[in-house]
Amino acid sequence: AQKVxxxxxxxxxxxxxxVTLDCVYETRDTTYYLFWYKQPPSGELVFxxxxxxxxEQNEISGRYSWNFQKSTSSFNFTITAxxxxxxxxxxxxxxxxxxxxxxxxxxxxxxxxxP
Amino acid sequence: xxGVSQSPSNKVTEKGKDVELRCDPISGHxxxxxxxxxxxxxxxxxxxxxxxxxxDKSGLPSDRFSAERTGGSVSxxxxxxxxxxxxxxxxxxxxxxxxxxxxFFGQGTRLTVV
Numbered sequence: 179a180q181k182v183x184x185x186x187x188x189x190x191x192x193x194x195x196x197v198t199l200d201c202v203y204e205t206r207d208t209t210y211y212l213f214w215y216k217q218p219p220s221g222e223l224v225f226x227x228x229x230x231x232x233x234e235q236n237e238i239s240g241r242y243s244w245n246f247q248k249s250t251s252s253f254n255f256t257i258t259a260x261x262x263x264x265x266x267x268x269x270x271x272x273x274x275x276x277x278x279x280x281x282x283x284x285x286x287x288x289x290x291x292x293p
Numbered sequence: 294x295x296g297v298s299q300s301p302s303n304k305v306t307e308k309g310k311d312v313e314l315r316c317d318p319i320s321g322h323x324x325x326x327x328x329x330x331x332x333x334x335x336x337x338x339x340x341x342x343x344x345x346x347x348x349d350k351s352g353l354p355s356d357r358f359s360a361e362r363t364g365g366s367v368s369x370x371x372x373x374x375x376x377x378x379x380x381x382x383x384x385x386x387x388x389x390x391x392x393x394x395x396x397f398f399g400q401g402t403r404l405t406v407v
Contacts, residue, residue, distance in 0.1 A: 211393055225395040275393050280349055285335035
């Protein structure tokens with residue numbers, strides 16, 4: 179079955195702290211794609227990253243980094259030196275293009291960064 | 294257009310009335326999704342259109358909900374005999390290449406049933 183679990187409902191940090199958002203997925207396919215999206219208070223979902231199942235190389239983009247581990251079915255997201263503007267709800271998502279081929283989201287993690 | 298467009302942005306309706314929500318995906322995008330997001334909640338999958346294939350309706354919560362996509366482009370989500378629990382933000386998204394590429398989301402339609 180296709181499933182995404184984000185166990186952390188809400189996280190609060192103080193500016194400049196590092197924070198990691200967890201994402202665990204379930205799939206029976208060997209080919210799949212993982213995504214992270216950000217939903218700021220304005221409401222519009224913004225794409226952050228896509229990773230396919232054959233590429234386990236970790237990625238860094240500025241203060242953002244992603245750790246993909248197939249052995250634990252996890253795709254965690256770390257924000258280094260968090261800022262108030264990082265406050266948002268973050269969603270992890272999974273698609274199986276050769277199976278159900280629909281994009282399924284986790285329940286999201288609300289991140290609050292306080293000054 | 295440049296992005297996914299949804300209309301109306303806000304809709305207030307009386308319980309029992311029917312409503313239609315519209316989504317204009319990005320031109321050329323073959324896949325189109327509808328999601329529902331209740332206040333403070335995650336994204337609940339409703340329906341998925343991919344090209345000319347039969348839509349995946351597995352997420353529709355009841356037979357009061359239906360959707361169609363005409364000409365592989367514009368989509369309409371219809372809710373019949375609305376109930377208060379239908380109040381939510383309805384989000385539409387489109388993708389270029391099935392589930393392989395990122396989804397682009399519209400701003401959503403906030404539906405309030407009174």
